[in-house]
Amino acid sequence: MTKVFIYPTNSLILSDLIERFGHTPLAMMGQVHEKITTIGIDSPPLNITPEDPKHGLKYAAVEVPAGVRGRMALVGPLIDEAEAAIIVDDAAISFGCMGCARTNELTKFLARDKGIPVLELVYPYSDAEGKEFVYKISDFLKSLPKE
Amino acid sequence: MSKEEKYEQVKVALVSCGSEYAGIQSQLDSAAERVNAKLVYPEMDVSSLDTIEMEFGLQVASADLKLMMARAKAVVEGTAPVDGVFVTSCFRCAEAAIVRNEVRRYIHKNSDIPVISYSFTERTTAATLLTRMEALTTIARRKHLLAREVQTGLTAGIDSGSTTTKAAIMRDNKLIGEGWVPTINVIESARKAYDIALEQAGVKEEDVQALGTTGYGRFLIGEHFKAQLVQEEITVNSKGAVYLADKQKGPATVIDIGGMDNKAISVEDGIPGMFTMGGICAGASGRFLDMTAKRLGVEITELGKLAVKGMQDKVEMNSYCIVFGIQSLVNSLAQGSAAQDVAAAACHSVVEQIFEQQLQEIEVKEPLILVGGSSLIEGVPKALGDLLKINVIVPPHSQLIGAVGAALLASGYVEE
Amino acid sequence: MSAHEDGTITKLVVISSDSVLPIDAALEVYESEIEITIKETCFGTMVTGPEDAVNKVVEKVVALDKNHIFVKERGFPPGDDRRCRAGRGGGPRPGFHFLRNEIGMLPIIGKALDDYDNNVPLEKIVRPEKLKVSILKDIIESELTR
Secondary structure (H helix, E strand, C coil): CCEEEEECCCCHHHHHHHHHCCCEEECHHHHHHHHHCCCCCCCCCCCCCCHHHHHHHHCCCCCCCHHHHHHHHHHHHHHHHCCEEEEEECHHHCCHHHCCHHHHHHHHHHHHHCCCCEEEEECCCCHHHHHHHHHHHHHHHHHCCCC | CCCCCCCCCEEEEEEECCCCCCCCHHHHHHHHHHCCEEEEECCCCCCHHHHHHHHHCCCCCCHHHHHHHHHHHHHHHCCCCCCEEEEEEECCCHHHHHHHHHHHHHHHHHCCCCEEEEEECCCCCHHHHHHHHHHHHHHHHCCHHHHCCCCCCEEEEEEECCCEEEEEEEECCEEEEEEEEECCCHHHHHHHHHHHHHHHHCCCHHHCCEEEEECCCHHHHHHHCCCCEECCHHHHHHHHHHHHCCCCCCEEEEEEECCCCEEEEEEECCEEEEEEECCCCHHHCHHHHHHHHHHHCCCHHHHHHHHHHCCHHHCCCCCCCHHHHHHHHHHHHHCCCCHHHHHHHHHHHHHHHHHHHCCCCCCCCCCEEEECHHHHCCHHHHHHHHHHCCCEECCCCHHHHHHHHHHHHHHHHCCC | CCCCCCCEEEEEEEECCCCCCHHHHHHHHHHHCCCCEEEECCCCEEEEEEHHHHHHHHHHHHHCCHHHEEEEEECCCCCCCCCCHHHHCECCCHHHHHHHHHHHHHHHHHHHHHHHHCCCCCCCCCCCCCCCHHHHHHHHHHHHCC
């Protein structure tokens, strides 16, 4: 099983395909779950406290806005853990934890910079594109070590 | 805000691209809660996200900024009924700053809903947000309070500022006593200023029919002196300024250069509309002028007279940051610059900061009323007038603006 | 998905199937585990409970039409005050808009998975290239001389 970082970090499609092909998706949802179930922190809605943008300093300098560093505090550790990555680019539909273009630029850079296998694609909008999308992802996932 | 009054809850639309991720959401929520406001995400038509960029005319890389525009549209069109809008984004993000400003302008232009805009860091606290949230909700509630134009009975106002504490006693629409002391201990300084004003007015404290407090120390002194009205300085100063300048009807712009931060407020019929409060650095405030006076070895009251004689162009000075401002002050003196030129440059620099940081966020409509202690430093209104090419009004007792405004608004409680 | 410290998990099951209805999925869950709670939403079914139990039941649901039922983890359990629309007032959370878009693509993905299983070969997609300046020039000239 390979730990595969996904971008968009909250993607249903990518998360599903990775599990479908027997690997472990590294996704934002898991991070959010850990965050909101942390005992003793009460900072709704996401339990992100002013400490998080400070943890984000590991990934971006202090002149980078707090919202970027706060998001990086969630995303960064996933990239640290990643053994492979699938990046699907479509800025137009990325909202929420994917809603900040500066964070996304840094996220993709860090994933590419890590030296792990990375598959880059765009979202499909036709049957033919969908087929290519799924086939490429399947082939990529099959090429990753299962054990 | 009066303690006796129970305000109905107001709904404030939170239009933001990342407050949840910056760790300040709980600060926003708690500031809102203190003024009985509820922050809501405006309900909107999801399909508008696909078209909002071209509709609004602004294309962006960050999808959450589209969300900000779509939410603003929902607010303007009434899809999401709210009483006020808080537009906020990360400090130092250029893309969001463009959207934040345009969204604020768009709401202001297309609706009567009060809106404020603010850029935050992870260090932004509820205390910083409170004054803004309080002013926003006061305007949203359009209280009877704001309609008052004449002071009645015997009332008092205390303005507990970061640098000085001011007190005013008024009777039948006339200022009859005033006190102005440096703020050291909040309550003691307020006591002192109040006593001076009472003595000058020749009245006893127990005869005062209503008291209003404002400024940073408003809650503390409000409780201590059992004030009928405890109100933030945006609302109070707007009222005080148009009252003292006798410009209660129609538009006006109020600029208040305080000891720690500045306020620029656009006012219509005495009711504040758009406003900004500076808060990142004191380099653009009265504090910088105070330090300049000390360094030049003159009293703060003499700085203005000196400045009027000087030529600001002879000295390069930038007080964007108070530390760098002092540095250029020291450098220019070391290079043999004349004291009057340095004084003029300091006044000009403060005004320039106000122009760059604050006047861009509001619509400057004449008359322009300059208030606060710094308005008494003649070089400051002169520099502001020169920069904006308009006549700057400094009303009588302009340093007492908050205290007079509080006394005026407090008279709303006399009849009760 | 990695195991969580608190041992619970919430999964969102989205059905994009011609043969399985959300109610079928719900019944499957109801019949299986008592420790599991489910909530049906306009986009799918949220299943919450102990990790193993949730995974087991989700696997069963997916098996109903494996290429047309999709699953992802969800950070918040259903109805969490911090995220629930009712609690915080107003419109949907930002993540909703992204989900809406992805769900719109599921029929394409499902069809592609069927093709993949059936070893349907991939045709090459020809994507138009950027017009050469010389061609554009010819077009302009021919338009102008008309």
